[in-house]
Amino acid sequence: MESDNKFIVSVSPHITSGRSTRGIMLDVIIALVPALIAGTVIFGLRSLLVVGVCIASCLAGEALFNLIVKRKQTIGDLSAVVTGLILGLNLPAAINIYPAVIGSLFAIVVIKCLFGGLGKNFANPAAAARVFMLIAFSNAMSVTAEIKPVVDAVASPTPLAVMKGGVGTLPSLIDMVLGLRGGAIGETCAIALVLGFAYLLVRRVITWHTPVVYVGAVFLLSWLIYGSFETALYQILAGGLLIGAIFMATDYVTTPTTDLGKVVFGLGCAVLTVIIRRFGAYPEGVSFSILLMNILTNYIEKATRRKPLGEVKA
Amino acid sequence: MPNRLFGALRGVHVPHRKNTALMPAVKMDPPSSVVIPTVMHIGAPAKPIVKAGDKVAVGQLIAESGGFISAPVHASISGTVKKVEDIVLSNGRRAPAVFIESDGEMRPYEGITPPKVESLAQLTEAIRASGIVGLGGAGFPTSVKLAIDDISRAEYFVINGAECEPYITSDTRTMLDYTDLVERGVRRIVGYLNPKAAYIGIENNKPLSIKTLSQRFTGDKNIIVKSLPPMYPQGGEKVLIYNTTGRIVPEGKLPLDVGVVIMNVTTLANIEMYIETGMPLVEKLVTVDGSAVKEPKNLFVPIGTRLRDVFEFCGGFKEEPGKLLYGGPMMGTAVPDLDAPILKNTNAVLAFNRKDSEVRKETPCIRCGNCVNHCPMRLNPPAIAKAYNNRDGASLYKQRVNLCMECGACSFICPANQPIVQRHKLAKLVLREWQDSMKGV
Numbered sequence: 001m002e003s004d005n006k007f008i009v010s011v012s013p014h015i016t017s018g019r020s021t022r023g024i025m026l027d028v029i030i031a032l033v034p035a036l037i038a039g040t041v042i043f044g045l046r047s048l049l050v051v052g053v054c055i056a057s058c059l060a061g062e063a064l065f066n067l068i069v070k071r072k073q074t075i076g077d078l079s080a081v082v083t084g085l086i087l088g089l090n091l092p093a094a095i096n097i098y099p100a101v102i103g104s105l106f107a108i109v110v111i112k113c114l115f116g117g118l119g120k121n122f123a124n125p126a127a128a129a130r131v132f133m134l135i136a137f138s139n140a141m142s143v144t145a146e147i148k149p150v151v152d153a154v155a156s157p158t159p160l161a162v163m164k165g166g167v168g169t170l171p172s173l174i175d176m177v178l179g180l181r182g183g184a185i186g187e188t189c190a191i192a193l194v195l196g197f198a199y200l201l202v203r204r205v206i207t208w209h210t211p212v213v214y215v216g217a218v219f220l221l222s223w224l225i226y227g228s229f230e231t232a233l234y235q236i237l238a239g240g241l242l243i244g245a246i247f248m249a250t251d252y253v254t255t256p257t258t259d260l261g262k263v264v265f266g267l268g269c270a271v272l273t274v275i276i277r278r279f280g281a282y283p284e285g286v287s288f289s290i291l292l293m294n295i296l297t298n299y300i301e302k303a304t305r306r307k308p309l310g311e312v313k314a
Numbered sequence: 315m316p317n318r319l320f321g322a323l324r325g326v327h328v329p330h331r332k333n334t335a336l337m338p339a340v341k342m343d344p345p346s347s348v349v350i351p352t353v354m355h356i357g358a359p360a361k362p363i364v365k366a367g368d369k370v371a372v373g374q375l376i377a378e379s380g381g382f383i384s385a386p387v388h389a390s391i392s393g394t395v396k397k398v399e400d401i402v403l404s405n406g407r408r409a410p411a412v413f414i415e416s417d418g419e420m421r422p423y424e425g426i427t428p429p430k431v432e433s434l435a436q437l438t439e440a441i442r443a444s445g446i447v448g449l450g451g452a453g454f455p456t457s458v459k460l461a462i463d464d465i466s467r468a469e470y471f472v473i474n475g476a477e478c479e480p481y482i483t484s485d486t487r488t489m490l491d492y493t494d495l496v497e498r499g500v501r502r503i504v505g506y507l508n509p510k511a512a513y514i515g516i517e518n519n520k521p522l523s524i525k526t527l528s529q530r531f532t533g534d535k536n537i538i539v540k541s542l543p544p545m546y547p548q549g550g551e552k553v554l555i556y557n558t559t560g561r562i563v564p565e566g567k568l569p570l571d572v573g574v575v576i577m578n579v580t581t582l583a584n585i586e587m588y589i590e591t592g593m594p595l596v597e598k599l600v601t602v603d604g605s606a607v608k609e610p611k612n613l614f615v616p617i618g619t620r621l622r623d624v625f626e627f628c629g630g631f632k633e634e635p636g637k638l639l640y641g642g643p644m645m646g647t648a649v650p651d652l653d654a655p656i657l658k659n660t661n662a663v664l665a666f667n668r669k670d671s672e673v674r675k676e677t678p679c680i681r682c683g684n685c686v687n688h689c690p691m692r693l694n695p696p697a698i699a700k701a702y703n704n705r706d707g708a709s710l711y712k713q714r715v716n717l718c719m720e721c722g723a724c725s726f727i728c729p730a731n732q733p734i735v736q737r738h739k740l741a742k743l744v745l746r747e748w749q750d751s752m753k754g755v
Contacts, residue, residue, distance in 0.1 A: 011736040013722030014643040019729040119678040257683030306692040308714040
């Protein structure tokens with residue numbers, strides 16, 4: 001019977017688009033390279049060390065976890081690299097190495113692996129880790145000096161802290177766009193981040209919905225609340241809004257899949273960000289907002305379900 | 315018309331690979347023997363009326379229709395019936411098949427005469443006798459489609475020439491090489507149905523077909539050749555109906571319920587051929603292609619010819635084939651062996667080399683949403699997966715997995731190589747079980 005039954009039998013379709021999870025992760029990494037370069041130029045070579053440590057810790061954390069629970073090794077999909085890279089870019093260049101390692105392990109092991117690995121976590125690992133570190137290592141997260149910066153701007157406190165009534169002077173808008181201001185390694189240079197955004201759009205890795213709605217709504221709401229066009233501009237260029245909107249609020253796993261859902265998600269993030277920045281104890285609210293919206297993702301997804309073509313309600 | 319901005323159906327851009335588009339169909343040398351299954355359509359098997367030792371000629375009835383939704387089967391070569399025996403088809407169905415050994419003459423059956431067709435009822439009767447089924451792939455008996463009690467219900471007549479599957483060019487060649495038949499067929503059915511409009515939908519990657527047919531119907535206000543963007547699955551029945559007439563076929567309903575009669579262009583040409591010559595469906599225009607095939611061709615193949623003979627006529631294999639397909643790579647069925655026969659609804663047979671046949675490894679779903687955003691039916695595969703994994707019939711119903719036409723756009727675009735179509739096929743079984751259990755309560 002089984003004479004020349006040597007042909008592969010599988011269910012259609014028999015061709016694929018060639019996209020892979022690894023390829024998508026690689027695209028995200030490429031899109032973050034401009035921000036990494038800008039951060040290194042602005043804050044010095046130590047930026048590379050911090051980001052490198054985060055990536056290495058994430059990879060090691062995931063590899064070890066898989067080893068211990070006897071799961072198949074998954075670090076080849078590069079998602080741990082993306083997590084480490086984004087987290088590293090969200091840390092100040094002058095941070096101690098130990099908090100960076102602990103934060104990375106928290107992101108990978110607690111937020112991702114314990115929930116079942118890639119695709120199963122409900123919260124964005126980098127956003128969750130940043131929030132965790134803000135609370136657990138508040139001093140380490142706000143160190144600014146020590147490192148001799150390439151550009152003087154670094155020694156100053158972050159613009160959001162200044163706007164919140166802290167001491168210091170606001171950098172010019174030009175400096176804000178270029179990223180010549182205090183802050184985390186990868187969050188300051190708007191040009192580099194927008195470049196990454198454009199790359200992700202061209203490669204069709206993400207759609208415009210979340211980032212454009214998130215940033216646009218923060219701008220409009222700030223304009224409304226502060227009554228100043230200029231302050232609104234500062235608000236969207238300051239803090240982690242751009243890196244958050246482009247790279248963290250678009251994380252596939254933890255955000256809605258439908259276009260309308262993405263709009264709702266971006267809008268929700270924007271409202272929370274503006275509220276936290278204006279009324280909260282912390283000057284920054286992007287990571288908190290994304291984290292809070294992550295929790296709602298499932299509900300947004302359900303509420304924005306598209307009606308199947310020809311659906312008839314029974 | 316569908317609203318282009320908000321109502322447009324999504325799909326995926328598949329590679330075209332229409333390598334054989336410029337190759338007019340040639341007749342294959344008659345094979346030394348054929349295996350003709352009695353099930354090459356949706357519905358009841360035909361009943362064999364011949365036995366071992368009987369002499370048969372081309373076009374002679376060898377199995378009669380087994381019910382309303384069924385179709386008769388005719389001999390595709392002349393010769394001697396060797397045996398009538400059950401075979402297992404690639405879809406797993408077991409049914410009798412008629413094995414015929416050729417006398418090498420391809421002698422037509424003397425009883426062949428053109429049927430008398432002057433009304434829709436006579437047309438339907440003629441199609442029933444011709445054994446013609448949906449040749450676009452579905453294999454639904456065409457006569458059933460045209461058995462319309464009240465022709466005022468047929469507001470639109472849609473002819474499917476989209477041919478959105480990669481590789482396949484048999485519809486293209488039908489439109490180019492048998493333009494006369496297509497034209498007369500369209501005019502005939504338009505004459506009987508008298509619809510508001512007839513649309514011939516063709517993807518714009520076939521400019522020659524569009525041009526050729528447009529020229530034939532320049533003077534007709536109500537027969538419109540519609541150039542469509544090459545967006546897979548443009549040729550899906552519900553997709554094409556929506557993109558030509560703007561109508562949505564509700565779940566559980568037929569196209570006629572929204573005023574549409576739809577037919578594949580090759581089916582139409584074969585109907586016209588039958589009416590003009592009386593020769594039933596015994597031969598199929600088949601695209602033979604794929605990375606393992608030496609000389610890709612468009613071929614006229616007697617139904618029942620083994621794939622082995624078809625590939626041999628195309629110079630054999632230049633590489634060891636890893637996978638054989640009935641139909642295109644998006645919806646085609648994998649065939650386990652070279653002895654499988656050409657069926658009525660076979661529009662292509664493809665053979666891929668080992669490398670192209672590899673099944674890519676599945677990785678975890680990363681919720682990228684590609685499947686959700688490219689589904690022409692607007693389904694949500696991750697939600698269906700969740701419901702299926704929980705064997706949750708109620709949720710599967712809510713997600714309308716029954717509406718999935720298994721076009722494969724989701725699996726094609728999935729970066730994690732999730733077996734989405736396969737899961738949906740299984741989920742439909744779970745849903746049916748649940749629905750049956752609900753009826754019992």
